[in-house]
Amino acid sequence: xxxxxxxxxxxxxxxxxxxxxxxxxxxxxxxxxxxxxxxxxxxxxxxxxxxxxxxxxxxxxxxxxxxxxxxxxxxxxxxxxxxxxxxxxxxxxxxxxxxxxxxxxxxxxxxxxxxxxxxxxxxxx
Numbered sequence: 001x002x003x004x005x006x007x008x009x010x011x012x013x014x015x016x017x018x019x020x021x022x023x024x025x026x027x028x029x030x031x032x033x034x035x036x037x038x039x040x041x042x043x044x045x046x047x048x049x050x051x052x053x054x055x056x057x058x059x060x061x062x063x064x065x066x067x068x069x070x071x072x073x074x075x076x077x078x079x080x081x082x083x084x085x086x087x088x089x090x091x092x093x094x095x096x097x098x099x100x101x102x103x104x105x106x107x108x109x110x111x112x113x114x115x116x117x118x119x120x121x122x123x124x125x
Contacts, residue, residue: 002028002114004095009119016085020119022078022095030075032098035107038091038121048093049080050107058107062088085123092118 008020022034035050049069050058057069068081078095094115101111 002098004097004114004116006093006095006116006119009093009121011122011124012085014086014123014125016123017081017083018085018121020080020082020093020095020121022080022116023076024078024095024097026075028097029071029078033103033107033110034069034071034078035096035110035112036069036078036080036093037096038089038093040088040091043091045094047108050110051078052107056107060108082121085121087123087125090121090123092120094118 002025005023006020008018010018012018033052036048037045038048039045046060048060048063049067051069059067066084070079096112096115098113099110100113102109
């Protein structure tokens with residue numbers, strides 16, 4: 001089993017920033033694609049940002065220009081830097097890894113096997 005642990009969520013006002021962190025085994029971060037998803041109450045889960053092993057990065061249109069996915073040089077952590085946060089960004093955020101379907105597609109269109117428990121992000125006015 002691969003354990004993913006998200007952290008960094010919290011409450012922030014509109015326009016604020018947060019950095020989410022996903023901790024995963026080093027061999028996962030160095031060898032597999034990673035992605036951030038989110039799900040708000042009453043809405044379906046949606047892809048937010050993904051990073052393929054070859055370095056290709058994809059963002060949802062709704063966060064493009066505001067969010068940045070990255071990884072530390074030592075390949076210990078996956079990050080999601082969120083800026084200019086909006087109320088519609090409120091959701092539970094999950095990191096995922098290890099593609100098991102659609103693995104030749106863009107990172108956010110792939111099916112992933114392992115998921116973390118999530119970290120809550122709440123954006124209020």
